[in-house]
Each structure stands twice: as C-alpha cells, then as structure tokens.
Amino acid sequence: MTTSTTKITLPSTSKIIQTLKAKKYILSANPTALPLILLTILILCLPLNLKAKSDFERLGDVLTLAPVGVLIVSVGIKDYEGALQLTAGSLITQGIIEVVKRSFELAHKNGHSIAFAKRPCCDDYKGMPSGHAGGAFSAAGFVFYRYGWKPALPLIGLGILTDASRVYAHKHSIWQVLVGSAIGWGVAWGLTTRYKPRKLLITPEISTDIAGKGVYGLQVAYTW
Secondary structure, eight states, X not given: OOOOOOOOOSOOHHHHHHHHHHTTOOTTTOGGGHHHHHHHHHHHXXXXXXXXXXXXXXXXXXXXXXXXXXXXXXHXXXXXXXXXXXXXXXXXXXXXXXXXXXXXXXHHHTTOOOGGGSOTTSSOSOOSSOHHHHHHHHHHHHHHHHHOHHHHHHHHHHXXXXXXXXXXXXXSOHHHHHHHHHHHHHHHHHHOOOOOOOEEEEEEEEEEOTTSOEEEEEEEEEEO
C-alpha cells in the first residue's frame, strides 16, 4: 500500500476521518486501516519535543488514549457493537485495577508486607498493577480479538512503549506493568467477539414459472 503525507493543521476528529476516507482508506471495507487512523490521532496529541525523561513519561500518558482512538474508529466504521464492547472492557479493566490498587494500599496501612506493590519512585503502595498498561493493552486486545492480529500489531507496540515509559519514569516496576497489561488483555479476551461486517447484496434473478413464462426479480441477501 502506498501512502501520501498531508499537512494537517489542528484538525478535528471528524475531519481526520473524512480526510482518510478521501484518500480511499475506506473504513467499512478495510478494518486494517485502523492502526493508521489511530496512529494519526495519537501523533497529533504528542508533545513536539521528546527530549527529557518527563517527556517520555508524558508520551506514556498520551498513549493511554489508545482506547479513545480505537473507539472513534469503531464508531467511524459503524461498528457500534464493538464500540460498546470496547467501552465496557476499558471500564471493567480500570475498575479491576483500581480495586486491586486500593486493596494493596489498605493492606500496607494495616501493617502487611507488600513490597511488590510499592512504586519505585516513592512511598506509594498503589503501584500494582499499572493502570496505564491496563488501558493500553485493553485497546490492543480488543483490536486483536475484534479485527484480527494484523491491525493489532501496531497497538501492541504502542502498549509495550507505554509499559516501557512507566518503568523508565520509575512509576512502576516491570512486574506491575506486566500484571496491568495482562488484566487489560484478559478482559478484552473475555468480552470481545469477532467483527463481521454487515453486507447487503442485491442480484437480478431471471427464471420461468410453471407456465413457461419469464419471471424477473431481485434476490436480496443480507449478512450480519
């Protein structure tokens, strides 16, 4: 596939989708265009200069918008069932992570030894699991199980980058981001069904009746 680069100045989300459609990235016919659209949206949100540790951390913050980007694409291709599954999965993922975080924090206050839940940066015991990692991999898992492995590959890469940014910023340990990623992916596996585009096919039908007269009509086939 050959792509062209177009300079876009502060576009709205709807304008991004319209621009991509104009370039023949037909969303409803080609769900594999999803990574391109998502990457476009995320790149527009990135800070201009990634030159310091704080900027890499900020990059991880931006990449947690992956579920929002995927949601926009799902709605754009009129996959409302998928959009609902993604929304539910993201909320459940963050709900599980928040409950676990607060449980470990409470356990620490009650005197239990839970060093694995401590953030590397500070005296905070809400590090296990990583919410950023869970959000990124809930989007990646949804795309994998909904649209296939090909469009999911870039999102998995973004998820790994998110995990790396959290470890690099000393906000989480490697185990904390791995557990968060596993929760996000696991919830997506449990909630997501395979995408089947609805297709309407109308074909002419020519036949004869009992008397031998010609009969003309249309045959309508609808797949969902």
